[in-house]
Amino acid sequence: MLVVAEKEIGGLMTPEAAFQAVEAVFAAMASGKAYNFPVVREAIGHEDALYGFKGGFDGAALTLGLKAGGYWPNNQKHNLINHQSTIFLFDADTGRVAAAVGGNLLTALRTAAASAVSIKYLAPKGAKVLGMIGAGHQSAFQMRAAAAVHSFDKVIGWNPHPEMLTRLADTAADLGLPFEAVDLPTLGEQADVIISITSAFSPLLLDQHVKRPTHIAAMGTDTKGKQELDPALVARARVFTDEIAQSISIGEAQHAIAAGLITEGDITQIGAVVNGSHEGRGTAEVTLFDGTGVGLQDLAVAAKVLELAKAKGIAQSVEI
Incomplete structure (x- = not known):
């Protein structure tokens, strides 16, 4: 499995690349080639947090995965932003986990791109x-x-x-x-x-x-x-x-x-x-x-940043 740490995202992903990724996945959704899975979003009863999963499959790009995370409104006391998430990508041919990608900055970029x-x-x-x-x-x-x-x-x-x-x-x-x-x-x-x-x-x-x-x-x-x-x-x-x-x-x-x-x-x-x-x-x-x-937006930008990370030799390989 490859890992792209949150600290690396800012040096890899640009608003332009996020725009292209989101534009393409919106087109795939409308053409019936990509679809989102049902969203899970729950108040966990601890730290006033909301936690959940968004996922989907883009058959045009063969991107499969999910974003796990949510909103922790009290994170200021930990010197962290309130939104915390990680995106997991899977090999569409085998089901094996392919990558874990930091999702905090990517969430902001994909929302703005939309x-x-x-x-x-x-x-x-x-x-x-x-x-x-x-x-x-x-x-x-x-x-x-x-x-x-x-x-x-x-x-x-x-x-x-x-x-x-x-x-x-x-x-x-x-x-x-x-x-x-x-x-x-x-x-x-x-x-x-x-x-x-x-x-x-x-x-x-x-x-x-x-x-x-x-x-x-x-x-x-x-x-x-x-x-x-x-x-x-x-x-x-x-x-x-x-x-x-x-x-x-x-x-x-x-x-x-x-x-x-x-x-x-x-x-x-x-x-x-x-x-x-x-x-x-x-x-x-x-x-x-x-x-x-939607989850497909997250997967699209994560797949793009993974591509950029591999090209620059930044993606870390981890055996699981």
């Missing part, structure tokens, strides 16, 4: 203003990935804790973009592309806030009960997602579905747009990418 794929294919023509809702750890990855696939003139942002907006301002400055802190109505009115990445359990961006052709990448809702958007806004949008089953059960669409505003048939896999089998934005005023996060 929203970037949606922006590449669904952003309104001439989009210039990027709106950021949320200023947590993941927000910097999101902004960088968005700027890598689309040319923006300005970033505007809002966060429930304004003191954290320095992260957005600093990231925008690194990208050579001006930044302005705004309220949510202003953000909805001015932004052409909006990325929401919070842990909210009630709507932040309301239907009446969005007044122009807009693409929204809703990336924070990945658990039953979480919510960032007004269900009426979801109903007004042309909705795309990574996986429909997760969108309607744990994603942003769960609330519009529960309210009877949309049905499962109103949601399209983003991979269909990548494949060219769906027109994408078309004439829609508002598009939404409901990014729930």
Whole structure:
């Protein structure tokens, strides 16, 4: 078995490589060549932690495996980030374990890559203003990935804790973009592309806030009960997602579905747009990418980083 340690990931994996891996696996999913296994996610009753598994099989790339890990909200006392995970890859021909890959940075990169794929294919023509809702750890990855696939003139942002907006301002400055802190109505009115990445359990961006052709990448809702958007806004949008089953059960669409505003048939896999089998934005005023996060994304970026590690001689061999 090969091991790629977490400390090596930053020197191997780039946002561009993550984007290519996620774009390809979304296309494989939509074409029926790749599928995710049912997600296991449990509160373990210790340290307020959530622990689980996400896995799948990509028949196009012959990538098989799972990500094990979760969310430990008290990890600051251990000088560790709250999200902890490891990705395991298996030989699709024999079932033998092939690799263990550190999953913390890869999770951030693959999440940002997913929203970037949606922006590449669904952003309104001439989009210039990027709106950021949320200023947590993941927000910097999101902004960088968005700027890598689309040319923006300005970033505007809002966060429930304004003191954290320095992260957005600093990231925008690194990208050579001006930044302005705004309220949510202003953000909805001015932004052409909006990325929401919070842990909210009630709507932040309301239907009446969005007044122009807009693409929204809703990336924070990945658990039953979480919510960032007004269900009426979801109903007004042309909705795309990574996986429909997760969108309607744990994603942003769960609330519009529960309210009877949309049905499962109103949601399209983003991979269909990548494949060219769906027109994408078309004439829609508002598009939404409901990014729930799927195991195949993790496997795709882990397989890519393993390839890079082997090429550089960094992957460690361990007998099991």
